[in-house]
Amino acid sequence: MSTVLLLEQLLNGLQFGVMLFLMAAGLTLIFGVMGLINLAHGSLYMIGAFAAASVAGFTGSFLLALMAALAAAAAAGALIEVTVIRRLYARDHLDQVLATFALILILSEGTRWLFGSFPLYLDVPAWLAGPVRLPGGIDYPRYRLAVIAVGLAVAGGLAWLIAGTRLGIRIRAGEADREMIAALGVDISRLYTLVFALGAALAGLAGALVGAIQSVQVGMGEPVLILAFVVIVIGGIGSIRGAFVGALLVGLTDTAGRVFMPILMQPLVGQQQAATVGSALASVAIYVLMALVLLVRPAGLYGRA
Amino acid sequence: MGRERIVNAALAVLLLGVPLWAHWAGEPFTITLATRAAILALAGVGLNLALGTGGLVSLGHAVFFGLGGYAMGILAHHAQTFTPLPLWDLPGTKSMPVIWLVAITGGALMAALIGALSLRSSGVYFIMLTLAFGQMCFYFAVSSPTYGGEDGLSIWVRNGFPGLNTLDPLQFFLLAYAVLMAVIWAMARIKASPFGLALAAARQSPARLDAVGARPFRLRLVAFVISGAVTALAGALFADLNRFVSPSMLSWQTSGELIVIVVLGGVARLYGPVAGAILLVTLEHYLGGISEYWQIALGAALLAVVLFARGGLIGALAGRPVAHD
Amino acid sequence: MTRKGLMAAVLTATMAFGGAGAAEEALRVGMITTLSGGGAGLGIDVRDGFLLAVKQAGAPIEVIVEDDQQKPDIAVQLSDKLIQAEEVDVMTGIIFSNIAMAVIPSALAQGKFYLSPNAGPSQLAGAGCHPDYFNVAWQNDNLHEAAGAYANSAGLANSFILAPNYPAGQDALTGFKRFYTGELAGELYTTLGQTDYAAEIAQIRASGADSVFFFLPGGMGISFLKQYSDSGVDMPVIGPAFSFDQGILQAVGAAALGVRNTSQWSPDLDNPTNAAFVGSFEAEYGRLPSLYASQGFDTANLLISAMEKADVADRDAFRAALREADFDSTRGAFRFNTNQHPIQDIYVREVIQDGEIFTNRIVTTALRDHGDAYAAECPME
Incomplete structure (x- = not known):
């Protein structure tokens, strides 16, 4: 395998990781602040993609579509938080898993009822279409570079939000001691709604960005939800930095598995079987990674035990 | 406790009475539905020991359910094709007791392995680890070509049980029902035993348990192993009901449905999974007949139970359980 | 049309059919197909194509449609229901091969005809072929x-x-x-x-x-x-x-x-049956038909062609009538191979x-x- 191809695959792994980070950031934020496991996070991702596809279809503008995705997912998130989620903060994980599992059923079938059973169309905008030549002679899709940029910007923005703003101080205070900040006069329930809507908006943004190069369809949220959970568990639940590192690790591991496993398997099982056996191993690589990380650090890389 | 006993007895009678009536009325499909409910209830009873009594939220119990299914599928497949099993040069079998034994043993071993690795962590990490092991097994089954991959394995004729004609819907139902009742009886004994009480204590206040010198890890591991073994037995029966096994039995949605069964009925209640399974099968069948968007209604019902009817169906009918501590 | 609320849409068209024998009972077809979840589009098209053909022919066919949710165990349960409770004569509709392998062998063993509008797993084409199994789409390969x-x-x-x-x-x-x-x-x-x-x-x-x-x-x-x-x-x-x-x-x-x-x-396949099919499908449902819709349509027409020649109760005659494949296919020439899978361009x-x-x-x-x-x-x- 040539160095150029290796570099390109490295970039692919990074890019996949950044895409996962967009999804995982909201999930881990919500867990960190409110202690809530939200299985319906994938549905918010789907809502973002559907909103973007609809608006892009009407207006033809990709930027408007992205805004619509942010707005629709944030609104759906706020609505869900006010009606359902806020009753779950004091509950145990089992109730949370079940209630948000129920939300998946409702949101998925509701979306299908509204939009029908066929996938929707959403494409990359003309100004981001096609490849660009990078130094070293790699032809890399412009859109994927843009996704990397957006992901890094979101990571930076979140870091700034948490470390350097009033809202961030409240969020950190809320993570540390809920009763105390309520006693200090911060409207905790408004803060929670805000954080949940923010997490939802991030998921919606991820759905719209990813929807342009994948399939916008009902059920698109579940596979990526599971990957996002793997990411935040590896990183340590509640830690944004953990989510970032975890996302990159998962992205790189998954890509490396897909590329190298079939090659590594060739001497062991022969040319004929290598493709299937290698692919089977590649599809479980990230779960093995997660199990290994948790065996060594039961609360993830950056988690508080 | 008195009212819960009455509710339990009513559920046991209902689950037995409906298929008997259906047999008399000549409606074999209702018997099939009741059998499905009984088997799912059995899987739920297994999960309930870990989830309810032990407080271990496993999002990977489909592993054991599917493993039981594949125990039946693989053994029967070798029996019907007259080929020996790959590793040990043994023939397959079409005998349910043998299949059950293999399923229970396999489920227990797998649960010991997964439990030993996952129980070191707790809370969300435990949920996610069990999910991760579930996904590994799912992808392994989908892509491994030996036993049908995603296509699964079909069995031409349902396996046999000495002295019964399992092809007769009612007799197969009665068999599943008897297994269910036997396991529920055993579970009641386990819960009342020192082990069961210590396990419940480990959920309620681990610190106090530590103080008296009991080790929660071992308690939980034993509970997880029993739980996995029972769920695997249910998986073998479920595959026999369908005469078919496929990786969909191993999917995380199956794990979710098993949790739904337990919670709908009432967590940690002896007959909770029975109530939950009856309710789920009924909803699935009748709502599914009304609208193709029936899952919206299922989701809403589920949400209502979690938010407003804690304690599930049994909780609503029988009131709060008598506290043990 | 995708918002049609009723899943068990029972469609009965007992208008005058084939002239004589108007009093005969409707043939009962059990259709298990995928109407919810990610693969729903395929099942909806097969169903709509099938129902369109039944409607156009005014054939005395009662179609009981069930949604398998793309889950094999649900499909098996539905198959038991169709056979035990609905007592259907013919089954059809399955989209995915894994579901087909879960349902079809046992349906055949229970004496039902199965007409496949989509899946064609190799297990049912080779040594596992069956006289009551007809594939109207293609063998998977x-x-x-x-x-x-x-x-x-x-x-x-x-x-x-x-x-x-x-x-x-x-x-x-x-x-x-x-x-x-x-x-x-x-x-x-x-x-x-x-x-x-x-x-x-x-x-x-x-x-x-x-x-x-x-x-x-x-x-x-x-x-x-x-x-x-x-x-x-x-x-x-x-x-x-x-x-x-x-x-x-x-x-x-x-x-x-x-x-x-x-x-x-x-x-754009150039034959009169296809031109009429594309036009009428678009008029009925407001969208262009898909491959799957054409397969559903052909499956229904094969069934109708057999009903015109034989009664389903006379299994040998009905089977022989199906084998003749004496219907106008949307794909032009169509006949069955020895394994009752298509020979086609x-x-x-x-x-x-x-x-x-x-x-x-x-x-x-x-x-x-x-x-x-x-x-x-x-x-x-």
Whole structure:
């Protein structure tokens, strides 16, 4: 395998990781602040993609579509938080898993009822279409570079939000001691709604960005939800930095598995079987990674035990 | 406790009475539905020991359910094709007791392995680890070509049980029902035993348990192993009901449905999974007949139970359980 | 039409049919198909095509439609219901091979006829063929074989092939290789349900291939095509019709333009039955029919042709009538092989844009009178 191809695959792994980070950031934020496991996070991702596809279809503008995705997912998130989620903060994980599992059923079938059973169309905008030549002679899709940029910007923005703003101080205070900040006069329930809507908006943004190069369809949220959970568990639940590192690790591991496993398997099982056996191993690589990380650090890389 | 006993007895009678009536009325499909409910209830009873009594939220119990299914599928497949099993040069079998034994043993071993690795962590990490092991097994089954991959394995004729004609819907139902009742009886004994009480204590206040010198890890591991073994037995029966096994039995949605069964009925209640399974099968069948968007209604019902009817169906009918501590 | 609320839509058309014997009881058809979840579009099209044919013929057929949710165990339960409670005569409708393998063997063992409008697993085409099982679509390998044959005739000699790692994916690549005579630049299996293909596309680019063959049904294909077209790799792509059919083509958009795909049917196929079908389907449902809709339509017409000749209670006569395949197919010539799978032409189509709509146009014929590789193993004659 040539160095150029290796570099390109490295970039692919990074890019996949950044895409996962967009999804995982909201999930881990919500867990960190409110202690809530939200299985319906994938549905918010789907809502973002559907909103973007609809608006892009009407207006033809990709930027408007992205805004619509942010707005629709944030609104759906706020609505869900006010009606359902806020009753779950004091509950145990089992109730949370079940209630948000129920939300998946409702949101998925509701979306299908509204939009029908066929996938929707959403494409990359003309100004981001096609490849660009990078130094070293790699032809890399412009859109994927843009996704990397957006992901890094979101990571930076979140870091700034948490470390350097009033809202961030409240969020950190809320993570540390809920009763105390309520006693200090911060409207905790408004803060929670805000954080949940923010997490939802991030998921919606991820759905719209990813929807342009994948399939916008009902059920698109579940596979990526599971990957996002793997990411935040590896990183340590509640830690944004953990989510970032975890996302990159998962992205790189998954890509490396897909590329190298079939090659590594060739001497062991022969040319004929290598493709299937290698692919089977590649599809479980990230779960093995997660199990290994948790065996060594039961609360993830950056988690508080 | 008195009212819960009455509710339990009513559920046991209902689950037995409906298929008997259906047999008399000549409606074999209702018997099939009741059998499905009984088997799912059995899987739920297994999960309930870990989830309810032990407080271990496993999002990977489909592993054991599917493993039981594949125990039946693989053994029967070798029996019907007259080929020996790959590793040990043994023939397959079409005998349910043998299949059950293999399923229970396999489920227990797998649960010991997964439990030993996952129980070191707790809370969300435990949920996610069990999910991760579930996904590994799912992808392994989908892509491994030996036993049908995603296509699964079909069995031409349902396996046999000495002295019964399992092809007769009612007799197969009665068999599943008897297994269910036997396991529920055993579970009641386990819960009342020192082990069961210590396990419940480990959920309620681990610190106090530590103080008296009991080790929660071992308690939980034993509970997880029993739980996995029972769920695997249910998986073998479920595959026999369908005469078919496929990786969909191993999917995380199956794990979710098993949790739904337990919670709908009432967590940690002896007959909770029975109530939950009856309710789920009924909803699935009748709502599914009304609208193709029936899952919206299922989701809403589920949400209502979690938010407003804690304690599930049994909780609503029988009131709060008598506290043990 | 997709918002039709009733799943168990029971459609009865007991108008005058075939003249004599008006008092006869309706034939009961049990249709298990996928109407919810990710694969719902396919099942909806099969159902709509089937019901359209029944309506047009005014045949005394009662269709009981059930949704399998793309879950094999639900499908098995529904099959028990249709057989035990509804007492249907004929079953049909299943979309996915894994569900077909869960349901069909036991339905046949219980004495039901099964007409397959979509899935054609090899197990039911070879030694496991059955006198009461009729496949009206294709054997699973057929369209892939045609793609291999087309690659040869198009002068492609170094193809990169990929499919998901599950039985249908493995069969697809095997089917392609059965006819393809060139070199393989690479052979790759992806994870079922995978959505990101950057790593695979990089490998394709580096492999020095002259073309790409892929089988990635549903959303996987949409994702792959969008990413492939955006990557700047511009080798020709070939695939079976599943990733380029009417239902999902609008979601792929311009990324699919010009792609050659193999199919036994196309909306522009030039025969009167097809022209009438395309027109009436569009009038009835407000959308262009898909491959699946044409298969559902043909399946119903095969059934109706047999009903005109024999009563379903006379099993031997009914079976013989089905075997004759004496109906006007939307794909023109159609007959059954010894294993009761189709012998038909398989075409190469090209994705084109017609106004706002993306659709397909026939370019050439890949294989003429094509049967399947398993018929020889089938003991039936």
